[in-house]
Amino acid sequence: xxxxxxxxxxxxxxxxxxxxxxxxxxxxxxxxxxxxxxxxxxxxxxxxxxxxxxxxxxxxxxxxxxxxxxxxxxxxxxxxxxxxxxxxxxxxxxxxxxxxxxxxxxxxxxxxxxxxxxxxxxxxxxxxxxxxxxxxxxxxxxxxxxxxxxxxxxxxxxxxxxxxxxx
Amino acid sequence: xxxxxxxxxxxxxxxxxxxxxxxxxxxxxxxxxxxxxxxxxxxxxxxxxxxxxxxxxxxxxxxxxxxxxxxxxxxxxxxxxxxxxxxxxxxxxxxxxxxxxxxxxxxxxxxxxxxxxxxxxxxxxxxxxxxxxxxxxxxxxxxxxxxxxxxxxxxxxxxxxxxxxxxxxxxxxxxxxxxxxxxxxxxxxxxxxxxxxxxxxxxxxxxxxxxxxxxxxxxxxxxxxxxxxxxxxxxxxxxxxxxxxxxxxxxxxxxxxxxxxxxxxxxxxxxxxxxxxxxxxxxxxxxxxxxxxxxxxxxxxxxxxxxxxxxxxxxxxxxxxxxxxxxx
Numbered sequence: 179x180x181x182x183x184x185x186x187x188x189x190x191x192x193x194x195x196x197x198x199x200x201x202x203x204x205x206x207x208x209x210x211x212x213x214x215x216x217x218x219x220x221x222x223x224x225x226x227x228x229x230x231x232x233x234x235x236x237x238x239x240x241x242x243x244x245x246x247x248x249x250x251x252x253x254x255x256x257x258x259x260x261x262x263x264x265x266x267x268x269x270x271x272x273x274x275x276x277x278x279x280x281x282x283x284x285x286x287x288x289x290x291x292x293x294x295x296x297x298x299x300x301x302x303x304x305x306x307x308x309x310x311x312x313x314x315x316x317x318x319x320x321x322x323x324x325x326x327x328x329x330x331x332x333x334x335x336x337x338x339x340x341x342x343x344x345x
Numbered sequence: 346x347x348x349x350x351x352x353x354x355x356x357x358x359x360x361x362x363x364x365x366x367x368x369x370x371x372x373x374x375x376x377x378x379x380x381x382x383x384x385x386x387x388x389x390x391x392x393x394x395x396x397x398x399x400x401x402x403x404x405x406x407x408x409x410x411x412x413x414x415x416x417x418x419x420x421x422x423x424x425x426x427x428x429x430x431x432x433x434x435x436x437x438x439x440x441x442x443x444x445x446x447x448x449x450x451x452x453x454x455x456x457x458x459x460x461x462x463x464x465x466x467x468x469x470x471x472x473x474x475x476x477x478x479x480x481x482x483x484x485x486x487x488x489x490x491x492x493x494x495x496x497x498x499x500x501x502x503x504x505x506x507x508x509x510x511x512x513x514x515x516x517x518x519x520x521x522x523x524x525x526x527x528x529x530x531x532x533x534x535x536x537x538x539x540x541x542x543x544x545x546x547x548x549x550x551x552x553x554x555x556x557x558x559x560x561x562x563x564x565x566x567x568x569x570x571x572x573x574x575x576x577x578x579x580x581x582x583x584x585x586x587x588x589x590x591x592x593x594x595x596x597x598x599x600x601x602x603x604x605x606x607x608x609x610x611x612x613x614x615x616x617x618x619x620x621x622x623x624x625x626x627x628x629x630x631x632x633x634x635x636x637x638x639x640x641x642x643x644x645x646x647x648x649x650x651x652x653x654x655x656x657x658x659x660x661x662x663x664x665x666x667x668x669x670x671x672x673x
Contacts, residue, residue, distance in 0.1 A: 181375070189371050198361045207365050215370065219377040277356040280348050284356065299350060300357040327350075336348060 185225050188232055189218055196236060202296045203244045205285055216243050237301070238311045241293045248289055283333035291326035298323055383660060386640075415443060421457070421532035428455050428534035435530040439464070439507050446502045451536035454493040460529040462509060469504040480507070480529060505531065553619050557584055557670035564666045567593030567636040569659025574632045576669070578624045584670045587634075588617040592663030594639035597652055600624075601631050604652075607643055610636070610665065617666075632669075638662035 193214060200210035200217075217239040221232055228235040284292060290312075297308045298319075305323075309316045330336060415434035423430050431454075432447045458466055458480035466478040468491070478491045507529050560583070561576050567589065587596055589610035596608045600622055610618040624630050635652065637643070641659045644651045 186371060189374065193370055194364075197364060201364065202357055202360060211365065215374050215377055218370075218374050219381065222374065222378050277352070277359060280352055280356045281360060284353075295353065296357065299354050327353075330348060330353070 181222060182225055182229065184229055185222060192233075192236075193218070196240070199237070199296060199301060200240055200244075202284075202300055203240060203289075203293060204247075209247075213240055213243055213247075234307065234311050237297060238313070241297075241312060244293075245289060279333075279335045279339045280330065283330050283336050286333065287326055287329060291322050291329070294319055294322045295326050415445070418459075418530040418532070420459070420530070425457060425532070425534045426455065427539045428453060428536040431533045431535045433530060433532040435528055436507070437528045439509060439529070441506065443505050444502055445505060445531060445533070446500055447533050447535075448500045449535040451538075453536060453538035455534040456491045456493065456503075457532040457534060458529060459532075460507070464507045464509060464529055466505055466507045466529070466531070553616075554584065554586065554670050556673050558673045559668055560671050561669040562667065563634075564664060565636065566661055567638040567659075567663045567665055568661035569635060569637055569641065569656040571633050571635045571656070574634075574667075574669075575629060576632075577627060577629050578671060579626055580671045581624060581626055582672065583622045583624050583630070585620045585622060586617040586668045586670065587613075587620075587636075588615060588666045589613075589636065590615075590664055592638045592640075593636050593665045594641070594663075595643050596634055596636040596665065597647075599631075599633040602633075604649070607647065609643075611639060634667060636665045 196217070197210055197214050200213040201207060204210055204213055217236045220239050221228060221236050224235065225232070284295070287295070293312065294308060297303050297311060298305070303311070305316050305319045309319045312319065415436040418433040418435040421430055421433040429450060431450060432445070434445055436443050456468060456478055458464070458478050460480040464480040466480055468478055560578070561574060563572060563574055565572050585598075587608055587610045589596070594609070594611040596610055596618075598605045598608060598620070605620070608618050608620065612618075622630075635656060637655060637659055638661065640662060641655050644655070647655075
């Protein structure tokens with residue numbers, strides 16, 4: 179198995195961030211690791227074609243693979259109401275509590291809308307880039323972003339937290 | 346206050362607590378790539394086999410007509426060149442594929458033809474050989490004989506097609522064994538070829554190992570892993586037989602740590618590959634063997650480093666059986 183030095187460098191340098199992205203998509207570290215390795219293994223096969231800019235290809239594989247896993251019953255996604263993973267302590271400002279509810283609300287978004295938010299606001303991609311990755315129009319990205327943000331704003335738990343914070 | 350984009354970004358950025366970090370992700374990905382490569386090869390093989398099967402089943406082509414059955418031919422002698430008659434069948438049609446199934450009774454099998462006009466009979470036996478049989482006349486044994494290197498006891502089907510060859514022969518001979526009309530006959534003889542009686546002794550395991558006693562046996566998978574055997578020979582030579590099946594292809598043998606030439610056991614098929622080892626009677630002998638699958642290409646004149654490299658990369662396909670035999 180021959181591999182390109184650029185591929186090795188790419189995996190070593192980018193995989194921590196890509197793992198984070200994968201985790202935001204599937205919300206499970208084990209699945210995220212699986213998703214990332216699947217995407218990088220596919221990228222290895224297509225490396226000659228994508229070596230100039232591999233990120234969009236890897237994002238697209240992760241989003242599509244995650245979507246296909248979701249279609250399978252045995253990987254059926256169970257939205258969790260658990261707050262952020264361990265490592266957080268009591269926060270007198272309440273910021274972390276807000277994030278926990280926002281994190282839970284993110285988990286309740288449909289997969290496609292969550293993917294749009296992750297690519298737009300975590301990876302800081304433009305609408306055109308997200309449209310290219312997801313294989314849809316820029317208008318669809320805009321509408322999905324708008325709907326996802328609206329759902330987050332009217333999420334009952336987020337609203338309740340916001341009201342509590344405003345008192 | 347409703348959440349802002351800043352809150353959203355902060356939430357997503359802070360969601361990496363507890364992230365596991367495997368020791369070497371690159372190595373895990375390499376394993377995945379290798380595994381998917383094997384799956385692709387297997388899937389491709391199955392798909393090709395299915396497509397070929399479908400093509401042959403569905404596509405009506407100008408291929409040969411359906412095999413035709415023949416009728417028993419009693420004109421062949423019971424014995425020919427020291428071999429016993431197994432079956433004799435007469436066919437009436439030329440340029441038509443016929444199937445003939447028989448069970449060899451010995452390590453040597455002989456095909457004999459009779460015909461009223463010169464024919465060339467194309468015989469398709471299993472294995473790499475594709476013999477053609479020249480039929481020159483109506484008398485069994487008069488035409489050049491064709492031997493098949495096949496073993497005994499296993500039913501075998503030959504596919505045959507006879508086509509005219511050369512000038513037609515005048516019929517009307519008074520020989521009682523002649524074949525009349527456009528027909529042709531095939532007689533199958535089988536048995537043990539006596540030296541001087543038949544032209545080609547068979548390469549049969551039973552013949553190769555005649556007079557020898559089996560002293561050891563080992564089997565394994567063709568996975569590039571080394572297996573060791575130790576025993577104390579009682580005679581100055583030990584004959585080794587290595588049979589590779591289902592994808593096992595070639596082997597490397599070490600005798601007391603000294604590596605011998607690679608053994609191409611797949612080419613030897615079910616007969617097995619034979620090697621004679623010169624040993625010291627009464628002194629312990631250590632044998633080590635590594636069998637590789639066909640997917641691992643042999644290296645010409647390999648070094649120990651080459652073998653070690655191939656062992657690390659080898660896949661696992663097929664099995665092998667090694668038997669050791671001493672003179673009786």
